[in-house]
Amino acid sequence: MPHDEHRTIDPAELPPVxxxxxxxHRDRDTDTALTTLTDDASVTDDGTTYEGTPAIAEWLGKAAGEYTYTTELTAAHRTDATHVTATHHLEGDFPGGQVDLRFRFTLRDGLIERLVIAP
Structure with missing residues (x-):
């Protein structure tokens, strides 16, 4: 398979997982979100890394209740077969009121192994 240089893709082309x-994540459905992750997954958000599903479940629960916001998927990119990025525009009652966040996914065996969320 040829190496895909970092390229823009239609959000509909994002892997189903x-x-x-x-x-x-948008619906604050922690149970469903956890089914998309490997057992040894890690998530980094706001400079903190959460390792394994118990820690990620706690982070998801906390993140869901902290602020009220809307989110819109504005772009998607594929670096290669296991690395994709989804960019979201968020507006809400968090500090600053709006931000574009990149959700950088690393996939393994059809599941999410690593997620880094950052501007």
């Missing part, structure tokens, strides 16, 4: 995670 990524689409499922993003929908669950």
């Amino acid at each position: 990524v689409t499922r995670y993003l929908a669950a």
Whole structure:
């Protein structure tokens, strides 16, 4: 398979597991979000890394209740077969009121192994 240089893709081309995670994250559905992750997954958000599903479940629960916001998927990129990025525009009652966040996914065996969320 040829190496895909970092390229823009239609958000509909995101891997199904990524689409499922993003929908669950948006809907604050922790149980569904956890089904998209490997057992040894890690998530880095706001400079903190959460290792394994118990820590990620706690982070998801906390993140869901902290602020009220809307989110819109504005772009998607594929670096290669196991690395994709989904960019979201968020607006809400968090400090600053709006931000563009990149959800950088690393996939393994059809699941999410690593997620880094950063501007």
